[in-house]
Amino acid sequence: MSVLPFPSFLDDIKEKGARRAITDLVDETVTRVTAGLNVRDIREVLRGDAPSRRPNPRLTPHADAFWMHMRPSYYHASVTGVYPTLRLGWLTTYFFVVEIITGMFLMVFYTPSPLSAYENMLNLLSNVPFGQLIRDLHRLGAEGMVMMVFLHMLRTFVTGSYKKPRQFTWATGVILLLTTLILSFSGYLLPWDQLAFWAVTIGTSMAEAAPPEIVGTNVNLLLRGAPDIGAGGLLRFYLLHVFALPLITIIFIGVHYYKVILHGHSLPPGEDEVGTDTAKRVPLDRRTYFLPDVLTNEVLWIGAVTFLLIVLTVWFYHAPLESHADPQVTPLHTTAPWYFLWLQAMLKLGDKVFFGLVIPGLLFLFLLVYPYIDVGKSRRYAHRRLGLSLSMLAVAGFVVLSWMGSPEYGVETSGDQEVAQALAPMEGVGPLRSVPFEQLVPGVYSTAAMDDADVAAALTARFESEGRAMDRFTVSPVPADAPRLLGLMEQFDHLFDVWGANMPNAWGQLMIRDWQPGLRRVEIYIEWDRPQIDEQGEIIRDAEGNIQVVLDADGNPERENSGKAIYISAESGYFGGGH
Amino acid sequence: MKIETKIILGTAMFFAILLMVGWVVIKEESRMAEFTTQFEGRSLERGATVFESNCSTCHGRQGQGSGRAPALNNPRLFNGERLAEMKWAGGLFDYIENAIAAGRPNSGAYWPEAMPTWGQTYGGPLRPDQIQDLTRFVMNWESSALDEANPPTVNQDFILPGIREEGDLQIMASGAPVGTAVTFGDLPAGDPARGETLYTSNELGCSSCHLGGVVAPNTVGTAERAAQRVASDPALAGYTLEQYLVESILQPNIYIVPNEGSAVYSAGGISIMQQNYSDRIDAQDLADLVAYLLGQ
């Protein structure tokens, strides 16, 4: 006997021989680690054999191990296929875990201060191995999670899974929808680029509109930490994003999932008698055990989705990073993230308070209590025509509103600005910057001459007779070895068909100049006949709808013009597909 | 699906993921280098934009300098002479970055206006990243400035405060500024040769703006143009040619030459030309300048 208070391994060897002692030790260790399965049990699990011991050792971990006790030991065979869950709740959880893991990496390289946040992003992209990959994964995962939550909600609605007894599961789900959206949105500000700054400025300005004024002002102050977003706002959003919201989300996922297990996954709508719920009473022959079937399924799904995510982030998707946040420069079109476009559309409809706060608030409340209102007993599709039509209507409404929220819809801008923006957007690349540097041959090119040397010469002569500054109006044809430049000029010309409705006789020109070694200045210049404007600022038209233009003393139309200059460096690599 | 199939598929997936991560490992070095190059290129573009809107009125659109500020495409900035004369021990990038961010708040003593402070860190309007963009932009003149076969146009050299060389011009020798109330009739006789020296001097810097007609109306043809303006523009009714020139120098805002072509002479009714010559020259200096301009 050993003098130690527990039997020692050496004693075991003495007693059983080395070989037996070692296998016993391994077996015991494995049993402890898996909280109940020994080596043989695991082998059986992996082979798909039935358990050879009684009581079934595969159930022990569900009782004894922390993580496993959260999972049921068996499912109803009717809910383990792709239908009816479509794995959407699971996928949401998966993305949430991806966010937590990638988020922790990002935190290491990030300081929430306007002085360093943007620089941290650049450092992440230029100096940290895997920095771009992790950032892309985090961003794509966030989009994925939002998408999955929406779809998951839609599926639980469609299969009627919100009905008794799962009303509360649904209600916690609605809270999760909200935290997911805010989680994603609060992450938006952190890179401190223009996109971030303006999307969040617009978003929080809604809080400011909350009546009465004293509430709005203070909620706004609470969120932004100052009247405008700055260091205080960034810190607050950061703390919400990395601490408060994940915590709330984790707690509610816990409650949500607890309820899911408590009531059992709802069976496909046709399987239950109307008004009954047998999800928890699973006949012996309908049981699918977590070990091994569900577990291996999930591992396979993890592999497949991770594979897909990595393919996307390595070759196809890169998280956007615009220029540094600048409170002085409002980008031409600021848009909310896609999942808030519907809200942006509502704001276009009218009153900020009513459409931006009251309606969304009521909508949220309605979703929260919907299962308690819709007390129809049947979950069968055929019995729920009204509810299902309502959900399809809601989806259609979401799509239409999202479109209305996009900048294409109903925003008053002037055509000349739109043309210049379409060629060389304030943020991002656009067609002008995509022309290879060597094809941006210095010279003046006109949409009225393109690559025709004679027309260009005639145009130049006309400009000279009009007494224009000839350094800017000596038009040349687009050189033959610059096909991309010619393509750009054609696009420029075509843009007048799209945006030129209020710009009679419009043409444009590009003036490209060498400015510094490897740096060119490109000026977009647009000219058109000046329309007559009435007191309301509306353009005056004749009976046929033709625009009336302002004439000068000689009876010629007065011309109006606008311009915009950008610089392009040979190094920027816009052409090489840089983003 | 059979368990074996799932296990095989899962393992295959796992290796595929490893392979892709391996691919990232191989590409990562060059990707980061490429990002850095592209980033610097875009930084240059932003720098050029900020320079155009904030700096070009003083330093010239192409950095060639003007009467208000020294050229920044100056070979002396890049060949070490300027750093040596300023006794700057660090590198050029830091020198330029520092000059832009901190400005030269005391340089108003020897320039018409001081080089403003630009960096937010020192109370200016621009963020640190914008200062870096500008610095990259100024640094990018290096190769063209040092190109001896094709030297750049430098309109205005640096000025060192307090150092006057032998035989230097004596501006405002009488010690009494002319003020703005003077008319041509009150002036002594002018000397066009001395006028030219004054006009091209660093202290007054007239020619650095007026040379070539980029920032300001060209020196060449001044008298002829002035005569035309006086004769044809109703705003100048009753002026003599000489009085027009006197007023143009002492109070540029009263009559502002309209912008020509791409040249912008004024903004919001304020001429780019300094408003303080009436304090910086005396009656003799003014008479000499006018005598010189009448011959142009």
Ligand code: HEM
């Ligand atoms: C972070 C967000 C969420 C997570 C992680 C999550 C997770 C889950 C999971 C894993 C399930 C198990 C069944 C399945 O995979 O479909 C489930 C079921 C359910 N979820 Fe969610 N969910 C979330 C948000 C929501 C939302 C927004 C709603 C609806 C408003 C919702 C309503 C439900 C309902 C009613 C069930 C029961 C379905 C059934 O028993 O068939 N959940 N959830």
